[in-house]
Amino acid sequence: MEPGPLSRPAEQGRCVSGSPSAGAACPASLPSTAGAEPGSRPAAVAAVLPAGGCGERMGVRTPKQFCRVLERPLISYTLQALERVCWIKDIVVAVTRENMEAMRNIIQRYGHKRISLAEAGATRHRSIFNGLKALAEDQPDCKLTKPEVVIIHDAVRPFVDEDILLRVVTAANEHGAAGAIRPLVSTVISPSADGCLDHSLDRAKHRASEMPQAFLFDVIYEAYQQCSDYDLEFGTECLQLALKYCHTKAKLLEGSPDLWKVTYKQDLYAAESMIKEKISQEICVIENTKDEESVGYLLKEVLRNELNFVNITSTPLEHTGGNIQNFLIAQCYSFICVNVVSSNFQETQKFLGTLEESSLPLLYPVVVVLDEQKLQESLRQGASIIGALVKERSSALAGQLLVA
Ligand SMILES: Nc1ccn([C@@H]2O[C@H](COP(=O)(O)OP(=O)(O)OP(=O)(O)O)[C@@H](O)[C@H]2O)c(=O)n1
């Protein structure tokens, strides 16, 4: 039987590792503190990422949040998506004690910032609760500051963008709670004990609850403190806790299809395809000439036709060396070096060396070194080879010197 509210003693949620958050700047559009005058101080926002599951449905030994997609752990993409949003001050990730060290290594290897770790619990709700405790002011030794609004987002939903995050935070500031929803793909039916159909739900009247969700911190923290062991053990919906224990009716916001949760093995393949597609949209052509009539310039035009909707920038070779970080911030993981002075490969080799030595996540950067004369003979053929490399990102070909 389900025990009543207030029956469960509060657990200790310690912040087990923390780095002081960098004071992130807020955009003008960020919601002001709830109930405050327009134009007043923007709400302080933090995020909690439950990442303590074992991924049973995925059917592999590695918990899915640590499974590699293009040589990089899935959770690192989710962290990158949240980090890019400068107004999220702190990101608390809940991981199991046994994966704490692995998580610290990921943070270091991929240069993640503003991350603190909390210990995961035995269920998703318990992990989230521990993450919230790390942010709450009433906890001893806590280095984090209590936010006004908290985003809750599964570590295994890597394609969350700033638009939906801002929408849920704005709505949570106004309504106390908000969450992303999607139309149901299949009809939901209820079977009876004999395995036969009892009844089916009207699909048009129901929605799938997705993530991200956002809450006034005091609302969701209160809900977790009040909720029963039964809720913590079997509950799957944070919005429901806010409704049940704080009478807060969440605002529901239509999200994009890519908010789905990586759950089964095939979802990893889908995630890989989506990441490949996203990162093939940014290409940088690097030349050792400033000549606008050069083959590099012509190549850009042909490539634009070859890869639809792609954003192609160009930069002189000497400007690339110390700027790898800037390229990656701009989501550019594909470099094409056009060597006009064919005898001078030194600068190109230096650039390749900088890429290789970089500890940054490279996701198989495509570096094709092309001989200008040969490329001029068959620009279209060269562009289609480059296009295929950029889209496919085969690890076997990454960084290879391709002499056409
Ligand atoms: N004790 C748990 C269980 C789940 N999660 C996290 O909650 C998110 C969504 O849960 P789910 O997809 O169910 O993940 P798993 O529990 O790992 O998967 P499965 O149910 O297949 O075992 C994931 O980021 C997962 O790591 C968590 O932090 N702590």
Ligand SMILES: O=C(CO)[C@H](O)[C@H](O)COP(=O)(O)O
């Ligand atoms: O989308 C949800 C939140 O409303 C799911 O309930 C949440 O992701 C939990 O996942 P799972 O059911 O796999 O534990």
